[in-house]
Amino acid sequence: MQQRTSGLKKRLRLAIEFAVMAPSGHNAQPWKFHIVRDGVELFADRTRALHIVDPTDRELTISCGAALYQLGLALNCDALATLVHILPDPARPDLLAKLRISGPHTPSEEEMEQFRAISQRRTNRKPFDTKPVPASIFDEWYLDSKSENCWLQLIEEFTQKHLIADLVIEGDRIQGSDKAFRRELAKWVNANRSTRRDGMPGYAHGVGNIASYLGPLLVRTFDWGEGQAAKDKQLAEGSPLLGILGTEEDTPAAWIACGQALAKMLLRGTARGLSASFLNQPIEVSSLRPQLGEYCDNEGFPQILLRWGYGREVQPTPRRAIEDVLI
Incomplete structure (x- = not known):
């Protein structure tokens, strides 16, 4: 049992490395993660809030949502099915989501395609070619x-x-x-x-x-x-x-x-x-x-x-x- 728990923790930790590749305002990376027995809790890190440009933490929360999706995708592509509970505890508003491992999963080709794109995605501020988007x-x-x-x-x-x-x-x-x-x-x-x-x-x-x-x-x-x-x-x-x-x-x-x-x-x-x-x-x-x-x-x-x-x-x-x- 201890070996299985240790193995799952390593897989969760690896998935978090893909989650943090998500975009965020000013690249502030306003998130924290807590690995629990059966999954991961995602918290807003409001010490990294942008109080002037984002006074309601709207963009901060959107960024955390993007990280949440990439976390789940990475786990799905590691053959782990997930269940996500959004804002699970009203008494803890910084706890934005809890992701729980619910069993095995066979990733689709679409999921694998998106997963491979995580490490390739960039925010590109340079001019684009005039070629139309298909x-x-x-x-x-x-x-x-x-x-x-x-x-x-x-x-x-x-x-x-x-x-x-x-x-x-x-x-x-x-x-x-x-x-x-x-x-x-x-x-x-x-x-x-x-x-x-x-x-x-x-x-x-x-x-x-x-x-x-x-x-x-x-x-x-x-x-x-x-x-x-x-x-x-x-x-x-x-x-x-x-x-x-x-x-x-x-x-x-x-x-x-x-x-x-x-x-x-x-x-x-x-x-x-x-x-x-x-x-x-x-x-x-x-x-x-x-x-x-x-x-x-x-x-x-x-x-x-x-x-x-x-x-x-x-x-x-x-x-x-x-x-x-x-x-």
């Missing part, structure tokens, strides 16, 4: 969102992309002029040769080694809103596809579901050779979020704004050691 993947993404009770709006037409780009650049201007926002962001901007295992190295934004040492100072000191707006306008309008992922409700349970749907979509896209990055400014700036919602055919709340396309390969951002995320 419509054949659209229905699969719609099913990915629907499976988590989310909705998805895909935008290919330039006029619509232009309208959304206007909201993105307005968000850039508002955030870039906000000293508190800049101070918070600067804490997570790193030099390329930094030994930190969280945050965003300069290379993630196309900044070279020498210039990256100045990154935190420049981000914190100067209003860079107009410059970022010009870049993001080109990225939004020049990407072949934009996607808005949303939910009917705006609650922690809905945010977790959104994170799981997001992870499914990102991994499916990665497996097909697609790249993606986030343009969440119109959702992060509360005054712009309803305007973005007006461009959606679905009722509810926009949660994530993505751009999709074919991009050049980019380096991965760092991840914390497994010992740092276990409690």
